[in-house]
Structure formats: structure tokens, C-alpha cells
Amino acid sequence: MSNALVRDLLAEYGEATLTVIRDALERAARRDPVYGIAADYPLRGGRALRASTCIAAARAHGATLDTAVATAASLELLHSAFLVRDDVEDESEERRGRPALHRIHGIATAVNAGDALTVLGLAPLLENRTLLGTRVAFRVLEEAALMVRESVEGQALELRWRSDNALDLSDDDYLRLVLKKTAWYTTIYPLRVGALIGARGKVDVARFVRFGFFLGAAFQIQDDLLNLVGDPARYGKELNGDIAEGKRTLMLLHLLRVAAPAERARLAEVLRTPRAERRAEAIAWVRERMDHHGSIDRARRHAHALAGAALHEAPGAFAGARAGRDLRFLQSLPTWVLERR
Amino acid sequence: MSNALVRDLLAEYGEATLTVIRDALERAARRDPVYGIAADYPLRGGRALRASTCIAAARAHGATLDTAVATAASLELLHSAFLVRDDVEDESEERRGRPALHRIHGIATAVNAGDALTVLGLAPLLENRTLLGTRVAFRVLEEAALMVRESVEGQALELRWRSDNALDLSDDDYLRLVLKKTAWYTTIYPLRVGALIGARGKVDVARFVRFGFFLGAAFQIQDDLLNLVGDPARYGKELNGDIAEGKRTLMLLHLLRVAAPAERARLAEVLRTPRAERRAEAIAWVRERMDHHGSIDRARRHAHALAGAALHEAPGAFAGARAGRDLRFLQSLPTWVLERR
Numbered sequence A, B: 001m002s003n004a005l006v007r008d009l010l011a012e013y014g015e016a017t018l019t020v021i022r023d024a025l026e027r028a029a030r031r032d033p034v035y036g037i038a039a040d041y042p043l044r045g046g047r048a049l050r051a052s053t054c055i056a057a058a059r060a061h062g063a064t065l066d067t068a069v070a071t072a073a074s075l076e077l078l079h080s081a082f083l084v085r086d087d088v089e090d091e092s093e094e095r096r097g098r099p100a101l102h103r104i105h106g107i108a109t110a111v112n113a114g115d116a117l118t119v120l121g122l123a124p125l126l127e128n129r130t131l132l133g134t135r136v137a138f139r140v141l142e143e144a145a146l147m148v149r150e151s152v153e154g155q156a157l158e159l160r161w162r163s164d165n166a167l168d169l170s171d172d173d174y175l176r177l178v179l180k181k182t183a184w185y186t187t188i189y190p191l192r193v194g195a196l197i198g199a200r201g202k203v204d205v206a207r208f209v210r211f212g213f214f215l216g217a218a219f220q221i222q223d224d225l226l227n228l229v230g231d232p233a234r235y236g237k238e239l240n241g242d243i244a245e246g247k248r249t250l251m252l253l254h255l256l257r258v259a260a261p262a263e264r265a266r267l268a269e270v271l272r273t274p275r276a277e278r279r280a281e282a283i284a285w286v287r288e289r290m291d292h293h294g295s296i297d298r299a300r301r302h303a304h305a306l307a308g309a310a311l312h313e314a315p316g317a318f319a320g321a322r323a324g325r326d327l328r329f330l331q332s333l334p335t336w337v338l339e340r341r
Helices: A002-031 A034-038 A049-060 A065-090 A101-105 A107-132 A134-163 A171-198 A205-229 A241-245 A250-258 A261-272 A280-292 A295-317 A325-339 B002-031 B034-038 B049-060 B065-089 B101-105 B107-132 B134-163 B171-198 B205-229 B241-245 B250-258 B261-272 B280-292 B295-317 B325-339
Strands: none
Touching (some): A002 A107, A002 A325, A049 A171, A049 A325, A065 A134, A065 A171, A065 B107, A101 A107, A107 A134, A134 B034, A134 B107, A134 B134, A171 A250, A205 A295, A205 A325, A241 A280, A250 A261, A280 A295, B002 B034, B002 B065, B002 B107, B002 B325, B034 B107, B049 B171, B101 B107, B171 B250, B205 B241, B205 B295, B250 B261, B261 B280, B295 B325
């Protein structure tokens, strides 16, 4: 059964990546204590979806684990760097079941530790020169720069929505955000650099954008749903935290569109309230209205449709890939993202 | 006279660099409004010392202005990215005569705009591939990664001194901080990448470390002195702002070492007080004690000695450089840093 394959491969590639990350963190921490602080998020654990996607794409295009794992480690470190800054910018309270980094060390040290994670995430991409040759290593760096750009612009868009208290946003607006803020670094970049490494630069990376976008969007909607309906012990962030942060999810945007005028006015008021003053009753009320108006079921159907679209795109995306376990893993991801808890 | 040459060349290379930066900012701002916010610091003006040093080093090693100006623009953009984050981390109030970015837009948007500046600063280094070839462009990227690492670790060290309220620090501690936090990106990196571009990779960049370190340290001490004794209209940051921030300058560290026990206890108390609660009288008292104990004159002598050491290192650093205006500019910098206001 394909979900077992996904779980096995996530565990295997995740462990291989974590070994490289642990080693890099330990060496760096001997150089400067800031890397000890920076080590927190990467060592909190996670499902290693991005690293595993990168390694599987590399292997499915002809690489060995050893030539791809450094780039996978880089990706997880850059991911942690984003999370540190996002948590500061979003005033998030928790991350992976523990307080957010700036709640432990203050904003100044957290922002600096985020930069330290960027430094650690860049290093393997430069060391790639020995592993992959200058030409392919340079291509991977170009992809990394594009990925960082998309992520930063995605975060900028979301911050604007929040600071403008944007209320009139469509599903398309949401999907545009998800393409930039989530899909590019969660699915599209791992597939692109994995394939580049595997095919030694001889691959048209544009073929991964549609599959990666649909998969990444299904993943993000599922993630947003887990924030509302997940098991708090397993989820790792505060439940309904997205509502507390005023995050524009597919569910919230639907609710804003279908709400009666009085409801909508109250929603606008709740969203306008600074996070620190937003009350638990107000959050619970928003959550209840989402149920009432079917916003949650609708988003679930949306995620299923996007996963279906990803499945539809898979043959085109992986036309150049070798049959085997890695390809089956990549093809199984759209189904897996819907079933994770 | 050499200072006129320095001023002319700073103006000329600064304008060339600013033209490239303006163009990049305008193109980016059409893509996303975050680049409009990010444009603030780079457009506030500055003396373009780093960009000019990079271009002069490139030309003195055989390059044209056109092959070096993109790297110089990258450097100024990455510099602005540091400043945005440093200002957040140090809770600085002003930058170049106007409010710090986070005081205009809030911390979340400022941190995001800092990332946008990093994105803009990386782009020319990737475009260098066409200009310099893959091999030299990759070497420049390696240098950029090293420079970012040194700067981040320097900032980490300074943040630790502040959060630990470190009081027992030597001149050597200060110089180690300055090597990492200031000299690497202000002098050493510009010289190294400039020479790499000029010599098409065929240069031993280690030769610039000593000259760059002495020059950078003289520059930083002079900068710290201007914060105490500068003309506020021309200086661009709040006068005595370093004392308000608890910044460990050569002057403060000397004062801490020579202060009588009662004075030292009061100093420790002032430095322990959170910035927002630090009172103007306390700051004025610290400033007056520096005068009383000769801390300021001593630092001025220190800066002169370091500039002298840089002059002493210049022949070795520039053994491979061509005679001419660019070389004279580089050789004149140690004298110039002492005389700027």
C-alpha cells in the first residue's frame, strides 16, 4: 500500500538528511554558540517531506543518495530559517509542539539565529561544487535563489493581507499565495533540484511546476485544516492558531464571502483586533461559523480536487524518471498529503 | 591630494553602483510592493565605500567597471539587508538621518523587507555567470557566503555581549568583533571579490585579510567616535545612540576597565537597564566619564595606529595590482577613514 511506502521512505531519507544536519550543526556550534540556538528547529523533528522529495527526485533521475543528501539538508535548514522568521513576523506562539524560537530567546536573537540557519543552509550548496561539478552546482544555486525569492514574496503578500485586513479575497488569491509561499519550496524546488542533480543538469525543470503546485496546494489546505480539526497532541501548533493570527485560509476566505452582513462585520472586527487582544470566545465563534457555513467541508473537497489534479499531472512531470521505489513515492504523494494527520 | 581622489572616486563609482541598484529596485517593485519598502535604505544614500572598494580592486586587477559594478551593487544591497536586521535586533531608532525601517513599518514587514533585500543582493551574483563565466562567478558566490557567515557570527557575538551584559572585555575582544562584524564585509570581501573579478579568479585572496582588517577596524572605531563627537546634522544616527544601545565600543570597554568600583557599578546598572528605560541623564553621564578618563582620545590614537598598520600592509596586499587611480584610491583609504566626518 502506497502510504506505507511513503512513510518508509520519509523515515529513511529523513534519517539520512538528519544525520548530515546534525553533523553540520555540531561542527558549527563548536565555532559559535549561535548555531546551538539555531539548531533548535531543525532538531525538533518533522516529517522531512521536502528533503525526501528532493532525494527521491534525484534518485528517480539517476543520482545516488550521497549526491543528493547535502542539497536535501540545505533545504531543511533553509526551511527552518524561514520558519524562525515567519514565526517572528506572524507572532506565532508554538512550533512543533514547543514555544516559537523568539518566545524562548527574544526577537533579536531569533532573527540572528534565523540568519545563522541561512548560513548553514547555503554551505552545502557551495560544497556541491565538488560533488556535482561547478555547472550543475551553479544551476542548483540559481534554483535556490528563485525559491527564496518566491518564498519571500509569498510572505510579503500574506503580511500585506494581514496589515491591510484584506477581506475580499478569492480562491485564486489564496492559490497564488500558496504557489509562492508554500508550493515553491515544499514541492517545486525539491523536485527541480532533485531532477537537476539526478540528470546532471540535463532536464527541463519547468515540467515540475504544475504537479508541484497542485501537490503543494493540497498539502497547504490540509495543513490549514489540521490547524482547525487536528489532534492537538500530534499537531504541534496551537489549535485554531491560524484564526488567532488572522491567517487568510481557504476556509476563512469562504466564510468572509458567504457571511451575512452582520456576521461579516463582526469577522472584520475580530480580524482587525491585534493578536494579543483577540479573545478565545471570538476565535471559537469564528471556528463555529466555519462549520455552520460548510467552509471546512468545502476546503476538504478543494484539497481532494487539487490532489486529483496533481495525480493527473504526474505522468507528464515524471516522463523522464526511472521506474522504482522513488518514482512510486513521488507518485503517491498526492494521496498521502490528504491522509496525514 | 589623496582625499580629493578618494572623494571623486567614491562619487563616481557610487553613482555607477546606484544606477544599477535603482534599476533593479524599480524592476522588482513592479513585481511586488515589498521591494518598494526594501528600496528605502539603499536609496537613503551613503558613501558607497564598499561598492567603490570592490570596483577599484577589480579595476586595479584588470577588470572594467562594467564587469564589477553588478557585484558592487549586490554588496550594497546585502549591506542594506544587514542594516535592516541589525536595526531590528539593536532596537535602533535612526538610520541615515531618518527613522529605522521597523519604526516606519513594524518589525514583521521590516524583517520581510530585509529578506527582500537579500533576494535582490543575490540576483547579480547569479547573473555574474554570463559576465564572468561560471568558474569565477562561483568563486564570488563562495566569498559572499563566507562574508555573510562572518557578519552573522559577528552580530551573534555582539548580541551575546549585550544580553549577558558583558563588562570584562579587552581591546582584543573588540577587535575580534570588528573583524567579523565590520571588516569582513566593509573591506575584506570587497577587496577579495574585486581582485577575483579583475584577475579572473587567479589571485590569492588571503593577501587582503590583514590590510582589510586594519582598515576596517580603523573605520569602525572612527564610526564609533563620530557617534559620540560627530555633527548630528551630518552623522545621520542619533548622537550617543551607541551608549543608549549598550554597544561595546572601544571607548566603553576602556571606561569599564579604568572606572573606580562605584563608577563601574553605576555603569553596569546603566547598561543593564532596558534601552527604552535608559534615561538621557544616564547616557550623558557615561559620555562625560569617557571624556574624564580619556577613553575617547585613547580610541582616536588606536584608530590612527590601525590606519598606520593598514598603510604598512598595503604594499603586500596590492603587490599584484596595476599602478593608477584605482590603486591610489585603495592606498589612500587608511588616511581617508580617519578624516571623514
